[in-house]
Amino acid sequence: MFQGQGIACDRGERRIFSDLDFSIAPGGAMVLRGPNGSGKTSLLRIAATLLGAADGRLLWNGSEILADIEKHRTRLHFVGHQDAVKGALSVWENVAVWADIRGAGDRCVDAALAAFEISHLADTPAQYLSAGQHRRVALARLVASPAALWLLDEPTVSLDAEGTACLRRVIADHRAARGIVMAATHIDLGLDDVELLHLKLP
């Protein structure tokens, strides 16, 4: 169970949102909606503990997340605007490096590449990839090392229809294994049983 209570966020001396409550049960998914500047990215970054909330509490199964930030970080995956893909490394290496750093080893790397249909690119240096392929590499990390909470910020940007379908399948599998997803998207991901959180402009 991932919860936020009374979350407030300040950016550049001004309040973007306040008194925000949410709660996502295992297997649940929450999609953030709202116009540009309404704080979707900020909320995801607060959930990832990259950004400090101006007010409020974040809870995981009832216990305070800020009490052990590193523990929380090990149980989450964050896919932001930037892909964190190194052009000098091959596709396989790009995925394996992060799985390795997160302590998962490279057991699931092949499965991760397969899930996003980029197995044939495994040995290609990432600098030769298109934007959509880049994104698939970034998303493959979700599968390469396990984490209970996925925080996805516009994950479908530059993905084609097949890529979006891959993502949908992967998210469904994750939720079937009682994983939690929190995502900001403009397009309909086609997920079942989604809770919507509408953010307004301040």
Next chain:
Amino acid sequence: MKPLISIIARDLRLAVRQGGATLLALVFFVLTVTLFPLGVGPEPAILARIAPGVLWVAALLAAMLSLDRLFQSDFEDGSLEQLVLSGLPVGGVVLAKIIAHWMTTGFPLLLAAPFLAVLLNMNGEGFTALMLTMLIGTPALSLIGAIGAALTLTVRRGGVLLSLLVLPLYIPVLIFGVSAIDAAVHGLNAKPHLLLLAALTVACLPLCPWAAAAAVKLSLD
């Protein structure tokens, strides 16, 4: 421990793949040292006299110029936030990156230093001290520099600012490094100078990654 080694291995692999960029600091070091005989004249006695200072000042500048590689590209492509979110202590991540940085810049400088010392006609007595000061002192350059590199992450074209922040903090390393070599060259005991330099590096070891980690977290905020 193992994830930290993975980070070091990753940075080393990236450095090897982008070979040219890594060697630039070394080329800069060699080039700067070469400029001095051209500037002050080829008189062997004068060159021998200024050799320790020239080598250390050039090493200082070379290390400083390589600092933007430490975090900048990882910051720009989002890797830095992934590293912070890896669940490892951020100070540990920073330390791992500093170690990798030293292995790709400080260590090559250390290897090149004796050859340049020969070019500058440095007294033979000074070579051991030169290698020792480089071995002990260059890690401090990477450690202290990491703070400046992390603080200037969000600054566009932060190169000049970085030098303004970092160079004053490098002064003790320069002074103890050069004084140790000078002492050895003049047949004096270099040990007190070396011990002070070592004390400085040891003090930097826990403090600098901690301060740099605070600055890294800030840059992602």
Next chain:
Amino acid sequence: MSMHYFANPTHFTRLAGRIQQWAGGLAAGLLIAGLYLALVVAPADYQQGETVRIMFVHVPSAWMALFCYSFLAVASAVALIWKHPLADMAAKASAPIGAGFTFLALVTGSLWGKPMWGTWWVWDARLTSVLILFFLYLGYMALWQAIEDSQKAAKAAAVLALVGAVNVPIIKFSVDWWNTLHQPASVLRMDGPAIHPSMLWPLLVMALAFKAYFVTLLLARMRMELNLRRIRALRLADRTS
């Protein structure tokens, strides 16, 4: 009354305005008295002649250079640990003042050096340390300037100030160490025999005048900063409404 009473900008502005007036008056009075004592009452030095009077500006400036950096470091620590909003502002406001005093100490030291050492500059341990301190101030102010988001700038500058504060004694020690190795024989030491009371009094009065001046300027700069932030907030509210 807690510290947070003064964290309220209105309370602070009112109180600061009142203190600023008093401190300003005090600074002016002390400065006039100090200059009278230093330039008229104090005797000329039998060795250095009239040039010794530079000391009455030089030494208090050098003290203030260090004092301001200590103030900056403490304010930064308070800002980082207790997140007190005024501490950031105090740190930011004190840096240019400290840099000014440091610059004054360097210039007067150089002016003093010409008649004393026959040269505008010597790499004396103290002058060198003060010069490095000046660079630390410049770095601190440049970092504030360079980061656009003022809250991020505040935190980054605070980290830098603390790193600098840890380093100041190390740098001072290393420069002393360097100087003893390269001590030029001709250099006179600035601290001669024990100072005579006729010179001590003007020195102390001038030092107090400088302190009062620092308080005046600090409060003026903090009030200005507060007003600037208020203007920014109003503009932002105006644009978004």
